[in-house]
Amino acid sequence: xxSEKSDGSWISTRLALEALDYAIPRTANRWTxxxxxxxxFFIVILIVTGLYLAxxxxxxxxxxxxxxxxxxxxAPFGDWIRSxxxxxxxxxxxxxxxxxxxxxxxxxxxxxxxxxWWAGVGMAGLLFLxxxxxxALRNDxxxxxxxxxxxxxxxxxGALGAFFTEGFTRSTTLLSRIYSLHTNLLPLGxxxxxGLHFWLIRHLGIHAAYSGETSVFRKHAVRLTGxxxxxxxxxxxxxxxxPTGLGYPAVAGFEVxxxxxPVLWVYGLENLLGAWGMVLGPTALFAFLAxxxxxxxxxxxxxxxxxxxxxxGLALGLVVLxxxxxxxxxxxxxxxxx
Amino acid sequence: MLGRTVSAGFLLVLVGPTALxxxxxxxxxxxxxxxxxxxxxxAVAAGGILTVNGSDFDEGTYxxxxxxxxxxxxxxxxxxNEEGTFALELEIPRAVRAGQxxxxxxxxxxxxxxxxxxxxxxxxxxxxxxxGRDLADExxxxxxxxxxxxxxxxxxxxxxxxxxxxxxxxxxxIGLAGGLGVSMIRRA
Numbered sequence: 001x002x003s004e005k006s007d008g009s010w011i012s013t014r015l016a017l018e019a020l021d022y023a024i025p026r027t028a029n030r031w032t033x034x035x036x037x038x039x040x041f042f043i044v045i046l047i048v049t050g051l052y053l054a055x056x057x058x059x060x061x062x063x064x065x066x067x068x069x070x071x072x073x074x075a076p077f078g079d080w081i082r083s084x085x086x087x088x089x090x091x092x093x094x095x096x097x098x099x100x101x102x103x104x105x106x107x108x109x110x111x112x113x114x115x116x117w118w119a120g121v122g123m124a125g126l127l128f129l130x131x132x133x134x135x136a137l138r139n140d141x142x143x144x145x146x147x148x149x150x151x152x153x154x155x156x157x158g159a160l161g162a163f164f165t166e167g168f169t170r171s172t173t174l175l176s177r178i179y180s181l182h183t184n185l186l187p188l189g190x191x192x193x194x195g196l197h198f199w200l201i202r203h204l205g206i207h208a209a210y211s212g213e214t215s216v217f218r219k220h221a222v223r224l225t226g227x228x229x230x231x232x233x234x235x236x237x238x239x240x241x242x243p244t245g246l247g248y249p250a251v252a253g254f255e256v257x258x259x260x261x262p263v264l265w266v267y268g269l270e271n272l273l274g275a276w277g278m279v280l281g282p283t284a285l286f287a288f289l290a291x292x293x294x295x296x297x298x299x300x301x302x303x304x305x306x307x308x309x310x311x312x313g314l315a316l317g318l319v320v321l322x323x324x325x326x327x328x329x330x331x332x333x334x335x336x337x338x
Numbered sequence: 339m340l341g342r343t344v345s346a347g348f349l350l351v352l353v354g355p356t357a358l359x360x361x362x363x364x365x366x367x368x369x370x371x372x373x374x375x376x377x378x379x380x381a382v383a384a385g386g387i388l389t390v391n392g393s394d395f396d397e398g399t400y401x402x403x404x405x406x407x408x409x410x411x412x413x414x415x416x417x418x419n420e421e422g423t424f425a426l427e428l429e430i431p432r433a434v435r436a437g438q439x440x441x442x443x444x445x446x447x448x449x450x451x452x453x454x455x456x457x458x459x460x461x462x463x464x465x466x467x468x469x470g471r472d473l474a475d476e477x478x479x480x481x482x483x484x485x486x487x488x489x490x491x492x493x494x495x496x497x498x499x500x501x502x503x504x505x506x507x508x509x510x511x512i513g514l515a516g517g518l519g520v521s522m523i524r525r526a
Contacts, residue, residue, distance in 0.1 A: 063438035066407040219526050226522030233516030245493030254489030
């Protein structure tokens with residue numbers, strides 16, 4: 001009993017948290033190896049804040065905009081929690097991007113961790129979909145244009161995109177289905193992939209720079225939780241200082257807004273290619289990421305020695321960055337002929 | 339340490355939102371019971387006529403109000419007969435913006451006696467000023483775009499007024515999370 005008190009382990013004993021005392025490379029406690037865990041922490045923030053927002057949001061096109069305004073002006077803590085949701089999504093985008101770059105650089109996708117990589121790429125793709133569907137839910141001018149992009153993209157891609165067209169069903173609205181996607185289907189997919197990702201990391205380990213020194217996972221988890229709480233604190237403060245806004249009510253037939261910053265590289269590509277940019281850009285990026293373990297076949301797994309795959313990855317990364325800058329500073333253009 | 343963190347996590351994730359929901363529910367009016375408002379129409383155009391029947395009302399005079407998320411319209415007063423029933427035709431003002439509303443019978447003491455969900459469809463375009471009381475104290479709040487307006491890319495100016503208690507709780511949460519986080523990083 002005394003030992004239980006000394007390490008605060010009443011709960012540890014009941015929840016068998018000792019199972020977390022397994023050895024991991026000491027390098028796992030470096031900041032660069034915490035990016036994935038930090039992203040998971042942001043996902044927890046997104047789920048909790050999303051559940052709260054869902055209590056006040058109305059997915060009916062007739063009531064959606066007013067319900068968002070209600071959340072901002074009248075729901076208790078609504079403005080802050082919505083801003084927290086917004087900033088956590090941005091933070092998750094940054095950490096997941098940095099995590100992918102780090103894992104790619106270290107070539108951690110090589111045998112036997114191909115599936116771990118694919119689960120991660122799948123989660124990054126889902127995060128991208130979370131952002132574009134979330135923007136549509138605002139149902140302001142930007143949200144309306146996002147919804148129109150879904151329809152245009154759905155019509156361009158035929159059967160593949162049928163879900164995003166108004167003709168998919170007469171029984172409910174597209175906004176309602178986007179809401180269902182954002183709050184049901186995407187979270188289910190994300191949690192499934194997250195579970196798979198963690199399972200594989202637990203059993204296959206990470207591809208870390210291993211100096212022979214070990215630590216235990218429980219210490220890593222405590223440190224990671226600490227980092228996550230500090231990150232929550234910082235985002236919470238940002239949400240207070242820079243609350244996210246809402247555009248004016250939508251006017252159909254106009255395309256005047258730019259999308260949320262994580263999607264601006266797609267906007268830049270649309271400026272160059274037209275509406276097909278929104279289909280081709282993300283497809284090319286995620287197809288490349290998914291193909292990386294298949295393309296990099298050398299038996300050597302030294303970080304940075306990818307050969308041509310590395311150069312291709314670097315070129316693609318620079319193109320995305322250039323498109324993003326073009327999206328930020330380039331002109332506003334009509335892409336879908338609303 | 340991890341055990342305590344798990345406990346704190348449970349508190350934050352489960353108890354926090356639950357407490358907020360209960361607190362929010364506590365400041366709401368009691369849900370309507372007993373009296374019933376009915377209509378054969380679930381939707382009506384702004385400027386159109388809605389047929390409404392009331393039953394099981396207590397004695398007294400009730401205000402029929404159209405309540406949206408952000409605006410509220412006083413439509414008319416009604417006094418049920420001795421059997422607690424009434425039937426009437428309500429004209430929905432043309433200025434009511436399309437959206438989802440609750441038609442609510444409010445007793446003289448302010449409690450909502452009965453309500454029904456109602457969808458208001460877009461009526462003919464009008465220059466008539468909106469007569470509803472704006473609950474958000476926001477000039478644009480609840481005012482949708484009408485045909486002929488230009489789309490705008492910028493954000494709506496919104497008055498974000500928060501009570502001191504709310505700011506205090508948010509600050510406390512941010513401070514606690516930051517403090518606990520730094521402490522955990524140091525210990526680990």
